[in-house]
Amino acid sequence: MLSVEGLRVYYQTNRGLLKAVDGVSFAVEKGEIVGLVGESACGKTTVAMSIMKLLPTGARVYDGTIQFLGKDILNAADEHLRNIRWKQISIIFQGALNSLNPVLTVREQISEGILAHETVDKKTIDSRIDTLFRYVGLDPARKKDYPHEFSGGMKQRIMIAMALACNPALVIADEPTTALDVVVQHQILDLIRSLREKLQISMLLITHDLSVVAELSDKIAIMYAGKIVEFGDTFQIFENPKHPYTRALLKSIPRMQGSKTRLAYISGSVPDLTRPVPSCRFFERCPYAQKRCAEVEPEIEQVGQNQSVACHFWRDIQSQ
């Protein structure tokens, strides 16, 4: 459905080119939820914005292709893009709680999106909004209310309803539960799960939270400093992480089960992306780094049926 190949997106900054996304490839199949996970500034939101072609000024796609349903998005004409955006690919933005317009009723805001793409009469729109509200667990009678009359969790439901308004084939969810409390977060995750079953939507789920992807996604892509370092089946990666970064990340989360052990952490910080070196990006922080890691950047390679990893020494690490 969606395939991203060798995507490179660089930002023009006054310190030079910042290589935010540097050779990223992955695919989202129909009906699948793919989690794109990484820490702040790893490039995950830039990937999402490239797919929507909503990159800020100063950012440019230098290389790579993005295909959606077999058609090239990056070089598509504006006309075609307008047709794709929101109608076929929609997005649930980060910080959704503040993305609603406070002076318009919810109904007006949802119908605006629909009317931009379709010519339908008021009645059809109203009945469609009612259906959407029922999908996301809101009372349709409240569609004439203003955003401030809803709680945080409800606003997030409205954002989801909006994203679904034109029956998109793919939804990009950028940190959909980050600002929410645990109980509400759980409700939203449940909602996404049930909608996915009901509507067969595909989703690219972008988050920094490993437990959110563990709950929802079928496949995950772990990003580090503009690269995907590990990609594959969620269960497999959680069970048997191969990249040193993935391994360290999983060890650094405090758990609710089992005995309290001292948490491991990754010392050092992310490399400066304006001055990339020919080495593996994780080289400086990696406990297993060897000479070769400083000289040759590892390619992502298939390591099992549903898993690939970008590390020279994954075999040795695994046996340790």
Place this chain on the structure above:
Amino acid sequence: MTNETLVEVKNIKKLFPVRRGLFARSRGEHRFVHAVEDISVDIRKGEVLSLVGESGCGKTTLARLILRLLNRTDGTILFEGQDLFAASGGEMRKLRLQMQAVFQDPYASLDPKKTISQVVSEPLVVNHLKKTVNVHERVRESLTAVGLSPPELYLSKFPYELSGGQRQRVAIARALVINPRLIVADEPVSMLDVSIRAEILTLMLDLKQKYNLTYLFITHDLAVARYISDRMAVMYLGKIVEIGPAEEICANPAHPYTKALLSALPSADPKARHKDVQIKGEVPNAIDIPTGCRFRPRCPYAFEKCTVEPELLQVGTDHYAACYLAEEMR
């Protein structure tokens, strides 16, 4: 950890008036946000007590009262037996030397125009300790203690030159520099990335050991609370609904709200998906607090008796819960 009390909070209450329109005011109608209602809790010397709860439950208000950054509506807080709200200006300044705070956002809590050395030495300067202690030495010690060593590398840097994790280390160094006894940490890791989060938590535990500190640790993340704390207090709408040993609460929660919070927690294990959470809806606002048990409207176990608000009852060793069914819950 000893059983001596460092801070004793007795029936503390804090209401914030809600601003209302002219007509409501002229009719003499006043409404209040019940941020903290009748909370009594001890912080023991050398322990890490965490306050957990969802946004708006009053955990930050309680912490600010303990630091006396807010005035109370009612109740008392004793710091080693000394009443914070009765203390004179001079006495309060002395008390303040014993408590420090670390805040959530290391990007906002450090003055961008000051060098790290100025930031860290500020508590010494504002408390007029410049003449009595060797400021330079203290700052260097403090930076070394938080792992920013050698300190010379950082002294003349500005906050923007540091990463998020390093900034939070600076914030901790600033708190440590006057050798406080109590550190109130308000969500100190929630803005940080996972890998750095673990680093700061581990550092805080090491510092506690080394300097005999006591922490009041505020977090919305139960897994973080479990990792760092000895005791945990779960708050809901301005009240403590359960308090006890952290490990015990996570393993055997006695209050239905704690149970719900624990079951709602997404776990970083795809095999543990699809858990059932029994509570519905969201936290009501703190202006119109439900009568009786405040959790009653959302509680799946509520029955007639819950129309009378339950007190904290002992359910185990050092473990208390404000629920009539606490015994059955465990």
